[in-house]
Amino acid sequence: MNKLATNLADRVLGGETPTPEEALAILQARGSDLTLFLAGAHRIRENFFGSRIELCSIISAKSGRCAENCAFCAQSSHHQTAAPVYPLKSRKEMLEGARRAEIEGSHCYGIVTSGTRISSNEEMATILEAIAEIRATTSIEPSASLGILDEPTARALAGAGCATYHHNLETARSFFPNICNTHDYEDDVRTVRLARKAGMKVCCGGIFGLGESLEQRVELALTVRDLDVDSVPLNFLNPVAGTPLQDMNDLAPLDCLRIIALFRYLLPEKRISVCGGREKNLRDFQSWIFMAGASGTMIGNYLTTTGRDRQADLQMFSDGEVVIDACC
Numbered sequence: 001m002n003k004l005a006t007n008l009a010d011r012v013l014g015g016e017t018p019t020p021e022e023a024l025a026i027l028q029a030r031g032s033d034l035t036l037f038l039a040g041a042h043r044i045r046e047n048f049f050g051s052r053i054e055l056c057s058i059i060s061a062k063s064g065r066c067a068e069n070c071a072f073c074a075q076s077s078h079h080q081t082a083a084p085v086y087p088l089k090s091r092k093e094m095l096e097g098a099r100r101a102e103i104e105g106s107h108c109y110g111i112v113t114s115g116t117r118i119s120s121n122e123e124m125a126t127i128l129e130a131i132a133e134i135r136a137t138t139s140i141e142p143s144a145s146l147g148i149l150d151e152p153t154a155r156a157l158a159g160a161g162c163a164t165y166h167h168n169l170e171t172a173r174s175f176f177p178n179i180c181n182t183h184d185y186e187d188d189v190r191t192v193r194l195a196r197k198a199g200m201k202v203c204c205g206g207i208f209g210l211g212e213s214l215e216q217r218v219e220l221a222l223t224v225r226d227l228d229v230d231s232v233p234l235n236f237l238n239p240v241a242g243t244p245l246q247d248m249n250d251l252a253p254l255d256c257l258r259i260i261a262l263f264r265y266l267l268p269e270k271r272i273s274v275c276g277g278r279e280k281n282l283r284d285f286q287s288w289i290f291m292a293g294a295s296g297t298m299i300g301n302y303l304t305t306t307g308r309d310r311q312a313d314l315q316m317f318s319d320g321e322v323v324i325d326a327c328c
Contacts, residue, residue: 002033009040012268013047020218026262027214027255034254041261041293044268053322054108054296056273057101058145061127062088062113070170070180072210074240075114081242088113088123094130095137102140104299104310105324108203109134110143110166116183117147124153128160135161143203148183149191154198165195166203168233169223172216179210192227201230208259209237209251209281217259221266232263232270233298236277253285257292264293271295287316 004025008018018026029037064085066075074083094111101109111127118124127144134142141163146153149165157165169188170176176185195202204227206220224232236256239246256278263272273296274282274289282289289297299313317324 002029002036005029005033005036005040008037008265009043012040012044012265018265020222023218023221023262023266024214026265027217027258029258034258037261037265038257038288038292041264042291044264045272045290045293045295048269049271049295051321051323052295052325053290053317054271054273054325055104055106055299056108056110056143056275056296057097057104057106057299058110058112059089059094059097060114061094061111062086062115062123064114066114067116068180068182071244072179072207072237072240074243076243079240079243081240083240088126091126091130091133094127095133098130098134098138098140098142102138106140106299107325108141108143108164110145110164112145112166113147115147117149118153124156128156131157131160131162135163147191148187149194151194151198154194154200157195158198158200162200164201164203164230165191165198166233167191167195168204168206168235169220170206171208171210171212172219173223174219175210175212175216189223189227192229196228202227203231203233204229205233205235205263205275207235207237207276208256209248209277210245211248211250217262221263224263225266230271231296232267232272233275234260234263234272234294235275236281238277238280251281253282253288256282257285257288260289260292260294273297287320290320290322 026037064075065077069076069078074081098109131142143164143166144162145166173185192202192204239248272294274294275298
């Protein structure tokens with residue numbers, strides 16, 4: 001029996017941080033060793049979160065025609081996909097989405113737009129109005145994912161009541177040029193820091209199954225840890241026809257569980273949520289995400305793909321004996 005698999009959780013709960021080599025061992029684990037690592041991740045999650053989980057929802061508030069060339073993205077103008085294209089939704093539509101998400105039990109509601117950044121003053125004014133009204137009339141926490149930030153925009157979002165800014169790094173710095181070359185990785189890191197400086201919480205993670213190595217999965221986790229973000233969304237590639245990664249199928253269900261456990265060991269106190277691609281990649285193992293260390297998940301639809309049936313998710317939560325946290 002692997003000694004590391006049996007004692008790593010105790011060490012993490014005692015305040016130690018796994019080394020990169022130990023983190024890699026989680027991703028390489030098989031058989032009963034993997035079972036032990038998953039059990040340890042479950043212990044760590046329960047230590048900090050008990051049986052509580054948090055749900056989040058998003059609205060795709062503006063879709064398509066993005067100038068970035070991210071290889072996985074259906075909304076990139078560089079790819080030929082069937083993704084919908086539409087301008088910014090109205091303040092009323094964003095507010096209605098927040099109220100639905102509140103009723104369905106989400107604690108966080110994200111306004112997500114396509115594009116490198118919001119460059120239109122009119123669009124930004126609409127988003128700020130929506131955030132302020134969501135904050136004033138619901139118990140849900142408004143979040144925004146609007147691309148790369150500058151300092152004035154970050155301050156405006158915080159001032160309107162945006163609780164959390166979501167901005168993924170997508171993948172490891174060393175692998176990023178293989179996925180996107182229309183902006184620099186440091187632009188994303190700077191955005192995370194600007195959001196925190198403005199007083200917002202930061203939600204920052206990535207997407208897996210892009211062709212990255214196991215070492216690069218560890219690299220991303222360490223970068224996110226060093227940025228001291230508040231929550232980490234983990235996404236798994238759902239290949240889209242018309243994108244360069246349309247034929248990529250790099251993840252098995254247990255790979256996804258290994259990734260979740262990796263992040264739990266390296267970021268024991270942080271909120272870790274399983275988001276896009278769980279239906280396709282985890283398949284019959286979706287109910288294992290909380291035993292692997294996740295403390296939340298996204299419900300409802302994603303940006304360009306539909307999510308799982310809500311009642312099926314609610315049954316999964318009940319069967320797994322986890323409790324949905326009330327809205328903040």
